[in-house]
Amino acid sequence: xxxxxxxxxxxxxxxxxxxxxxxLPNGTESVAAHSFGVGVTAMLLADKLIASGxxxxxxxxxxxxxxxxxxxxxxxxxxxxxxxxxxxxxxxxAETAAFADVVSNLDGPYVDLYDDYERxxxxxxxxxxxxxxxxLLVQVLALERAGARGLDEFWEVAEQPxxxxxxxxxxxxxxxxxxxxxxxxxxxxxx
Numbered sequence: 001x002x003x004x005x006x007x008x009x010x011x012x013x014x015x016x017x018x019x020x021x022x023x024l025p026n027g028t029e030s031v032a033a034h035s036f037g038v039g040v041t042a043m044l045l046a047d048k049l050i051a052s053g054x055x056x057x058x059x060x061x062x063x064x065x066x067x068x069x070x071x072x073x074x075x076x077x078x079x080x081x082x083x084x085x086x087x088x089x090x091x092x093x094a095e096t097a098a099f100a101d102v103v104s105n106l107d108g109p110y111v112d113l114y115d116d117y118e119r120x121x122x123x124x125x126x127x128x129x130x131x132x133x134x135x136l137l138v139q140v141l142a143l144e145r146a147g148a149r150g151l152d153e154f155w156e157v158a159e160q161p162x163x164x165x166x167x168x169x170x171x172x173x174x175x176x177x178x179x180x181x182x183x184x185x186x187x188x189x190x191x
Contacts, residue, residue, distance in 0.1 A: 016029045022151065031077055038065045043065075067114060127165070
């Protein structure tokens with residue numbers, strides 16, 4: 001267990017490449033900070049869903065949110081632009097192999113949870129993917145509020161979002177997305 005914990009420490013210092021490529025300073029956001037944001041967002045969404053009568057396995061949600069980027073401690077944080085060059089299949093194969101190696105010393109459902117997330121098999125995996133996108137947008141909003149410019153491309157993900165959710169889940173995720181977009185419009189209308 002210790003060797004895995006030591007290896008995962010890297011994620012606390014590993015910068016999210018997208019910000020670096022756009023000229024933001026090192027330390028703008030680490031992979032671990034992003035995973036924290038995804039976990040918090042997923043938890044709050046799950047709690048709201050449960051309150052509205054939807055059954056959610058919150059432990060599964062939090063486990064997936066915590067581990068969804070563990071592969072990056074071996075392959076780094078590949079930005080969307082890298083996928084254009086490597087291809088999404090090669091990237092997915094590399095990340096899947098890296099994740100399996102990272103957890104190879106551990107007993108537990110980690111590979112199954114990662115596979116579920118990558119394939120979006122379960123409702124919980126789809127909810128974490130939605131939280132992943134929403135956390136990105138909250139981070140972009142925070143950066144723009146702090147004066148960052150030239151981040152418009154990150155908002156493209158909000159234009160045609162398909163989270164593969166329905167009913168209350170789709171509505172609750174959509175409401176949060178709309179509130180993020182409204183906050184951005186207000187920022188730019190007063191800025």
